[in-house]
Amino acid sequence: MGEGGSTGYVNPAGEFRRDQRYLETRITADGRDGYPVEAGRYRLVVSRACPWANRAIVVRRLLGLEPVLSMGVCGPTHDERSWTFDLDPGGRDPVLGIERLQEAFFARVPGYDRGITVPAIVDVPTGQVVTNDFDRMTLDLSLEWTRFHRPGAPELYPEHLRDEIDAVNRDVFRDVNNGVYRAGFAGTQRDYERAHARLFARLDDLSERLATRRYLVGDSITEADVRLFTTLARFDPVYHGHFKCNRSKLSEMPVLSAYFRDLYQTPGFGDTIDVEHIKQHYYVVHRDINPTGVVPAGPDLSGWWEPHGRETLGGRPFGDGTPPPPPVPAEVVPAGHAPQRP
Incomplete structure (x- = not known):
């Protein structure tokens, strides 16, 4: 399951x-x-x-x-x-x-x-x-x-960008979204090393792409950014250690780290992240990888709120739209389950 x-x-x-x-x-x-x-x-x-x-x-x-x-x-x-x-x-x-x-x-x-x-x-x-x-x-x-859709809802899959979004999503799914699992669940050293190499080669490519543009496709947030963001949010808490994706932490990849912080600090992104649930799931459920079920105390993720400086690349997060309102009270992530805004 x-x-x-x-x-x-x-x-x-x-x-x-x-x-x-x-x-x-x-x-x-x-x-x-x-x-x-x-x-x-x-x-x-x-x-x-x-x-x-x-x-x-x-x-x-x-x-x-x-x-x-x-x-x-x-x-x-x-x-x-x-x-x-x-x-x-x-x-x-x-x-x-x-x-x-x-x-x-x-x-x-x-x-x-x-x-x-x-x-x-x-x-x-x-x-x-x-x-x-x-x-x-x-x-x-x-x-x-x-x-x-609410008034001001962003266009996350605009028709004129769909081919490019689809192409980016294919690469990101194969090598990153699914790539971390291919590394984490590999049954041989060879398959692990192959998945690890493909993952970080793709992350390096994405770093190069994002060095000169604020978002993956176009000048505002699209479906492509959503799909990469949810993997990056889990990188340091679980994939780096639990899945052995440990050439570098996200926090050690300057461009991707700043890109992630930009999205995390954008309404609708960071306010959906529950780090405690994330760590409990991976470390408790995957007993074949972590037989003890012990959940790590770290890492320190307070850096997610540090300035990202990505505004200098231009772009508008929601295009012609507007940020979403705060989460409805029943859907707020519990206090202490994610790094708190300073």
């Missing part, structure tokens, strides 16, 4: 392979798959620990979809069966009434035998999962839910 897209296996040669079979049903404006966009009908189920779910949390925040798409938050750990709603009173999601996300998958496909992953969008009236296709999900929030 796992994060959106993080269920996988190590093949006989020792290489980590991701199980990328999802429920690909889409929620669209015209309802062509049987699930039309409707206010209040669906519930986004996430864990703040998961980088793939974190993308959906950020996009939902930036677009202002909170009033029309509710969000259920699972705890940071899970067992072999499923994510659980252990943060909620009685251990049940207050809207869906279930204890395990698995129940919503089984309601849709009895005996569902693929990964019970977050993020997932559940049809509240039937209690059935509609989709857990994390890659398509955020794009559809941008393109299909437009009539519910």
Whole structure:
């Protein structure tokens, strides 16, 4: 079971392979798959620990979809069966009434035998999962839910930049988003070293790209930045040590560190990050890598609030749009779960 897209296996040669079979049903404006966009009908189920779910949390925040798409938050750990709603009173999601996300998958496909992953969008009236296709999900929030976007919502997937965004996303997914897992779960020294080399070669390329431009594509935040950000947020807390991605810490890569701080300090990004949940998930659940389940006390992440200086590169974070309002009170990350603003 796992994060959106993080269920996988190590093949006989020792290489980590991701199980990328999802429920690909889409929620669209015209309802062509049987699930039309409707206010209040669906519930986004996430864990703040998961980088793939974190993308959906950020996009939902930036677009202002909170009033029309509710969000259920699972705890940071899970067992072999499923994510659980252990943060909620009685251990049940207050809207869906279930204890395990698995129940919503089984309601849709009895005996569902693929990964019970977050993020997932559940049809509240039937209690059935509609989709857990994390890659398509955020794009559809941008393109299909437009009539519910807040005034001033940014264009995260503008038509004239889509080819470039898609190309960047492919490279980042292969070598960075998934690359950290390929290093962390590698079953042989050779596969680990290959994944480690590809990861840092791509991070070096991204550093070069971002040395002269504030954002990955165009002059404002796009889907590409969201997808890189959620991996970078986990780099020093878990990937550097737990996944052995240790040539350099993020804090030791000046361009990427400043780029990350710029996004972290942007409304809708840093306010979605729960470092405590992140560390608990990786260090407790991955017992094959960390048999003791001991969660490290560090690292010190107070530097995330240091000045980044990226404004000198120009660009406007939200393009012609505006920053999102603060998170709704029920969705504020608990105090102490992330570095506090000085």
